[in-house]
Amino acid sequence: MLTGVSQMSRYWSIVFLLFAYGPFSQTQTQPAVLSASPTAAITADQLVDRLISNIELYHATLPSLEAHESIVSRFDEGATFGRRGYAAEATVRIQRQPGSDLLKESRQITSLNGKRIPPDQNVHLPLNFVNDFDDLLSEFFSTQYRVCYIFNLSPHANPKTAFKLQVRSRPDAATLSHCARAVDGLTALVRVDPDALQIIHMESTVPDAIAAPRHRPTFFSADYAPVAFGNRTLWLPIAITAHFLSGNSDRAVWVSHYTNYHQYIATSTILPGDSQ
16 A cells, blocks of 8 residues: 555655766766767767766765755555645755765655645645665666666767657666666666767656556656756756656656755864763
């Protein structure tokens, strides 16, 4: 049975980041493997190499940050819950853990259907989607999982248009180690900026009969855009959509839009009588 936050988000609590979920570039000189060459011919393998390098650099260098998040979380149909939904505003915060590549994500709902929410009040939405900024893209573009998929690059005659990378799970993925996430019937489309060679859009689909028992989205999409942070440019999610289906035919939808990215600097206040 679909229980909103608990069951449908169990698998995808490892993803978002968004958030996950994005690539990173710098205005300073990069190593040769990260240099874009938009006028040269590129193969699918070369493009995948570049995207993996971008995401590894992103994981290692993403600073702590905050953003404003606008959320729609709803059930569209189903016998268990019927149609109901919520519109929420939130502050999402990503904190890099000291001495680690781990990112801690938190979300504070500030309003629900136009009503202000106190900071100490928990809000339970029909569907909760977390870790938008972490392993969202690594499912396809990582050294560990690359072997689980087949990548095909569509013909690219116009250098000003995005590369289109078609992705599908390997027919023998179930027999390969580390490939449990490459379920049968999974297909994806990835659009890559031709100049920066950064992902600007990704969408994936999984057949209903396979997605529902595994608590995976039947459809997922993410859009990315460059955000300036001093002398760096972070390619961060600006929109995410996920569709889920439970065994009871309850269909749930999550949509997030992100704006006002800025660096987060943790502060603390020492109260009188406290010791450091």
